Amino acid sequence: MMVESASETIRTTPSNQNGVSSLSSQSDGGGGREGGSNGDTNGEISPVDLLHLQQQQALQAARQFLLQQASGLNSPGSNEVKQSPVQVPVSMAMMSPQMITPQQMQQILSPPQLQALLQQQQALMLQQVQHTHTHTRTHPLLLDPVPGWHQLSSKQLAFQQQLIQMQQLQQQHILNLQRQGLVPLQPTAAMQSLQQAMCPSDLQQLWKEVSGVPSSEEALKQAEGLDLSTNSSNSTSAFPKAASAHIPLHSMPNGQSHTPKRDRARLFEWISSFTKADSGDDHVPLYSKGESPSQSAHTHEEHASSHPLYGHGECKWPGCEALCEDMGQFIKHLNNEHALDDRSTAQCRVQMQVVQQLEIQLAKESERLQAMMTHLHMRPSEPKPFNQPLNLASSGSLLKRDSEAYPEGLPHPPTSAATPITPLRQGPSVISSSSLHTHSHSHTHAVGPIRRRNSDKYCTPIASELAQNCEFYKNADVRPPFTYASLIRHAILESPERQLTLNEIYNWFTRKFAYFRRNTATWKNAVRHNLSLHKCFVRVENVKGAVWTVDEVEYQKRRPPKMTGSPTLVKNMISGLGFGSLNASYQAALAESSLSLLNSPPLVTPTSAASLNMLHVGHDDVSSTVEQVNSNGSCSPTLSPQQYSHPVHVKEEPTELEEDSRPVSLLAGVTHSLPLPSDERDLEEDLPTEELE
DNA sequence: CCCCAATTAAACAGGC
């Protein structure tokens, strides 16, 4: 372990880079863009450096985040049946927080998450770069695998001070809003990303807890437990906004004692921190009628009477449910039970998080829907993610059988339509946790990719991941969680002719992955090695030299993906399906709900099922799925839609078989396996390759 | 502990 990491680090060093002899000449010989090798040269801070810096910080932030999740959420007395609310892989959650390394971080967080974190710090980083320009190059974060947060302290403090001031200015305003039951909801960027790891059910649990807390102290504690912004320590650099928002809770500048009054004030400050972020137009009034239909939809309060908190004869205050005969009684109840006190504030806070979580999830799912529809050749740029589900059924017939004909696809529809509430979001959201596992230790500035071959093992929709995170991999120096073989195959299949020269493959790598813009000698060697080694890659003499093609049969043949329906696998698969950031129960619910929408027969054509198959079918691999997505879009250059003329003979393509034989497998698999992990068997059965072999 | 796959490094051969 230690040795390994050490060597990794070494490999990363510039000197080593220079040590690669044929690097310069060899790299990008085919005219690909200049690699990033110059990035680690020296002198001025380069974009690459900056990127690394950011990534480092993001990882730090993420680590902090996890740390908190592991400890913070387990607030006193909350330990019930509820398990760790932590949304990270259990294994990780179990780990000692201190042991979490950036690498692990990377495994835990999805590219989008990382990216989000990255972005959160972008502004800050830029600031720093401006002021400490010359020092940046030797910023400790670049070298220290586990850098301290204190690095940014000065800047951050300044920043935080400003925020605090702003908060205080707004306090009065917020108070008023509170009294009216209105709290503009405008989650900060940091919160949003963090919230992705919160699951509604956990929040609900907290709800109960908070509701039942009599003492303000307790309430505060609970609330703090929820606070993801920072942990107990003084490390705040990671999440500027959240951290600053958090400050008032823990340590007011002038260190005041904890009096209920103070707490309350702090709570308001905390809340206000959410509102100041942006001058949002998409504010979602917490309990009032929403202006935005789509958003108010999930808040979903019956405004039976004139009060949004009153409906069906009972108080709708979260966790209350007190019966009130009439409006008058309700008002009375409201004033008595839900007065402006610590508890109410804390509850409000929790509710905010709930809403945020839901919004985030909504955005995610909408985005996913968008991508799916795009892929399935429905109106590509349909900007109305929210009210669309039903269209699926009708347009299902449009589906073509191109589960493998791919280069058609959604480039990675990400940001487009569906993300009203997530300013941050950029990259697609999906990223299965499993895929991250494979990122392994290498990561960011650790140049040398490290052995990680999970990609093929976890039968996750990595392909779709790559597709959806196309942009991410393109820009972030993160090692893609795919094997070389997978990548090569994908590259080849993605090409119009389904064949590429070695050099073209190289170019594809560098074009698609920032990671492969560095230490070219290494991975190019690996590429060549893989081409030669694997029988699935067939060299074909061409007029102009030789090209490489893929023997699909051979490819499918190799290493049968035995997914031994382990819980983890199922979990991964689930997460791969896009419910990654939700806990099991919520995932189940979500899946069910979404499935109900999809269940209409028309949609379940063999084709669509097939295309969906990749989601649960073993062979993660980029290829099998990726093609569908990013291929043409912004990511890939040229592609011919569904002309898939296999240069190589393709006998019984496993996938095809499956397509026909198990059209509904996905749906079935999901529905079953979600609630009961025991049903993994279903999934296993669906593995095409297995049956064939 | 063994087996296997992935990765990495490196030697080597041919061709241009």
Add this chain to the structure above:
DNA sequence: CGCCTGTTTAATTGGG
């Protein structure tokens, strides 16, 4: 000769 392309061998790592 140097570089590129391929092929091989071997070592390492890590999961099953």
